[in-house]
Amino acid sequence: MTASVELRDLSKSFGETLALDKLSLEVAEGSVVGLLGPNGAGKTTLINCLTTLLKPDGGTARVAGFDLVGQPEKVRASIAVTGQFAAVDETLTGRENLVFFGRLLKLSKQEARDRSQKLLERFDLIDDADKPTKGYSGGMRRKLDLAVSLVVERPVLFLDEPTTGLDPTSRDALWASVHELRATGVTVLLTTQYLEEADQLADRIAVVDHGRLIAEGTPQELKEQTGGGAVCEVRIADAATRARALTVLDQAVERDEAVVVPAPGIGTLSTVIKALESAHIEPDDLTLRKPTLDDVFRSLTGGSR
Numbered sequence: 001m002t003a004s005v006e007l008r009d010l011s012k013s014f015g016e017t018l019a020l021d022k023l024s025l026e027v028a029e030g031s032v033v034g035l036l037g038p039n040g041a042g043k044t045t046l047i048n049c050l051t052t053l054l055k056p057d058g059g060t061a062r063v064a065g066f067d068l069v070g071q072p073e074k075v076r077a078s079i080a081v082t083g084q085f086a087a088v089d090e091t092l093t094g095r096e097n098l099v100f101f102g103r104l105l106k107l108s109k110q111e112a113r114d115r116s117q118k119l120l121e122r123f124d125l126i127d128d129a130d131k132p133t134k135g136y137s138g139g140m141r142r143k144l145d146l147a148v149s150l151v152v153e154r155p156v157l158f159l160d161e162p163t164t165g166l167d168p169t170s171r172d173a174l175w176a177s178v179h180e181l182r183a184t185g186v187t188v189l190l191t192t193q194y195l196e197e198a199d200q201l202a203d204r205i206a207v208v209d210h211g212r213l214i215a216e217g218t219p220q221e222l223k224e225q226t227g228g229g230a231v232c233e234v235r236i237a238d239a240a241t242r243a244r245a246l247t248v249l250d251q252a253v254e255r256d257e258a259v260v261v262p263a264p265g266i267g268t269l270s271t272v273i274k275a276l277e278s279a280h281i282e283p284d285d286l287t288l289r290k291p292t293l294d295d296v297f298r299s300l301t302g303g304s305r
């Protein structure tokens with residue numbers, strides 16, 4: 001396996017804050033890795049370091065075979081990036097922004113125009129393509145920002161929360177783009193808050209918290225590692241009743257206005273219902289569901305957030 005992105009003990013502090021704490025990670029060439037982590041975990045800091053926007057304090061990293069600190073220009077020439085916060089020129093139209101970036105990245109006029117048209121179609125921006133971007137909604141800006149990062153294909157693509165603020169159609173378009181890019185051998189490192197997104201896109205998932213890698217594996221491995229199967233969620237608004245439910249249900253934990261128990265099989269439902277009935281507890285709602293990002297996080301981070 002060749003690693004397209006490889007970091008060893010990468011560290012970065014902001015004053016007292018240790019944003020990256022000796023983080024090591026490998027992203028195999030041609031694979032998609034999803035970086036998950038709660039707010040402030042260090043995801044954006046990592047992307048900023050790997051895209052040479054920030055200088056790490058310690059450790060080493062190679063991107064597309066080039067040393068991050070020693071060969072930053074070579075790294076920059078090998079990557080495309082979409083940041084968490086969009087950066088398009090407000091006075092230009094969507095189409096002009098795309099063509100501008102295409103020209104900047106050395107496409108011919110015709111190539112830049114063709115590519116822009118394709119991307120505008122893909123992200124459903126055709127109707128607004130020739131309006132100045134200052135009138136764009138948040139979601140439209142986001143889509144344009146993504147399109148800009150795809151104007152020229154580079155061997156390594158970094159996406160920082162690419163679908164935050166997108167409607168379902170645009171999210172699907174982005175997901176389809178990532179699948180297509182992967183099929184052509186592009187390596188993708190993306191951050192997300194959505195487990196479903198990581199599930200859909202990523203070959204492997206890395207979970208970070210407090211700047212450290214706390215889990216790594218395929219989506220399936222990760223779910224198994226974090227308690228696996230489904231959970232049964234019993235919603236009970238009344239705090240006292242909820243406390244009673246906690247005592248009568250095996251392995252129950254309190255979560256907001258609900259009590260959650262692991263549900264390895266469908267039989268858990270009847271066990272839970274029986275236990276509640278004998279304690280004369282009537283839940284407001286009762287559902288069997290797959291673990292969410294929240295479950296994975298709380299389990300991995302020990303409920304520290």
Ligand SMILES: Nc1ncnc2c1ncn2[C@@H]1O[C@H](COP(=O)(O)OP(=O)(O)OP(=O)(O)O)[C@@H](O)[C@H]1O
Nearest residue numbers: 014017019037038039040041042043044045046084
């Ligand atoms: N420029 C900065 N100056 C000072 N502190 C910073 C700076 N950038 C990040 N931090 C701190 O570093 C830590 C990691 O932040 P980072 O933005 O990398 O998190 P994140 O995982 O991207 O979070 P989010 O999910 O909210 O985007 C946080 O504690 C944050 O406050």
Ligand SMILES: [Mg+2]
Nearest residue numbers: 043044045084
């Ligand atoms: Mg971030």
